[in-house]
Amino acid sequence: MAAVAVGGFVGPLLLVALGVVLPAVLAGVIGQLARLTLLLSLPIAISAVLVNVFFFPGGETVLLRLGPITATAEGLVFALEILVRILAISGAITLFYLTTRPAELVVDLERRGVSPRVAFVASASVQTVPAMVERAGQITAAQRARGLDTEGSAWRRVRGIVPIVGPVILGAIGEVEERTMALEARGFTRPGRRTLLWWPPDSAWERVLRWAVALAVPVLIVARVAGWLTWLP
């Protein structure tokens, strides 16, 4: 959110360096973060850059002509601004995913008074992706063992989508039902507050940092609206 508020591309880049890259280095997940962020953002980043560089409305400084389409400097600058925002958003989401244990997230949300149902939905969302990837891997192996050719031509690969995606979706639906019953059986829907036996440690400097980040966002929005950040390219 701060990266969008700041404007330009130097400000968001600084925010990415301070808010995403530095914590990722400290947490020892920078390699995974780089890979996953690229995977997440590459398709949308490529299309955003191409569209803005070649079709930016009002672009006057011509950099390159390719038949009827023209790349402009104004389009390139705008594309860079979009690019760093995409990197900031996908980087922040990936960092959260890589450094947050679902169980700790649920406990902490409940400790702060969030309903167990809402906390569970948050946790399930974080857990769903790796579980689906693991399930898809096993299903692919089972179908390949029955002769499904996933290494052949593009057409053969397309033909392989239904036998793989079908069980992934059916299994996920079945799992939701099983999980719901297992939760019910353990009194999940019982009304009232829960007694927590444990919650994640939350040191004083972590609290200070969190509040600082929370305050920085409205401050940056005000600064942007007031025109105090025009010196940043």
Add this chain to the structure above:
Amino acid sequence: MTELVAEELVHVYREGGVRALDGVSLRIGAGERVALIGQNGSGKTTLVRHLNGLLRPTSGRVLVDGADAATLTVAQLARTVGLVFQDPDRQIFAPSVRDEVEFGPRNVGLAGAELRAAVANALAATGLAEAASVNPYDLGGSRRKLLALAGVLAMRTPVLVLDEPTTGQDARGVERVRALIDEAHRSGRTVLTVSHDMRFVAETADRVIVMRQGRVVLDGTPAEAFGPDAWEVLRSTHVEPPLPARVGHRLGLASIATDASLLDALREGAPGAGERPQ
């Protein structure tokens, strides 16, 4: 007739760096009926997934009928080695039982009358002929497991690998799986079963291979593998010999592994056999 050979097979999983296979060498001859046993994580499933190329060795090699499996795709190997996975719900996708069974044989090139015959035989053998038009998800868990088995049986592969075929089966289901293995054996197919059900292993295998921590620690007949001399090895991989082997040992009988052999030994004059308890 297909022979399977593993030579100094090593497999290290990228995630976690676990050395799941640590120099496995073995030869399974054509038409053999083999059981692979050992504790969870001993490398059984990793080993069988090398036989059809789903996993590739970190070092060493697998030969399927003399051909290096590394030079063949999984789709090519699937024509020779049919692998039935433990969890049927991780493969069923078709709208009917018949369509589900047809998937594998179609992939390996069966068509027309040959395909129809293979599917009909597999459905009959698994007791699913009457359910051919039913949606697979309307079957119970035990029958879905038999459906997964039918899907691979219909591929008519010379090698059949079954991963935990009796898990979740009631006595009737276990009996049906046992009959399927016997039939596959009689028709000359090689059958390799991964199982934790020692009674089933003793009664369906001619050869038992015991694995521990990625290595083969015992390889012999059921009588050898479940005999008292092997118990120390079995204990080290958390495998309990079948009841007849333990009862036979307590009665001072020769090494036996099945209910039938225990009864035979008792009839032939075990100490106290035939006497009424006082």
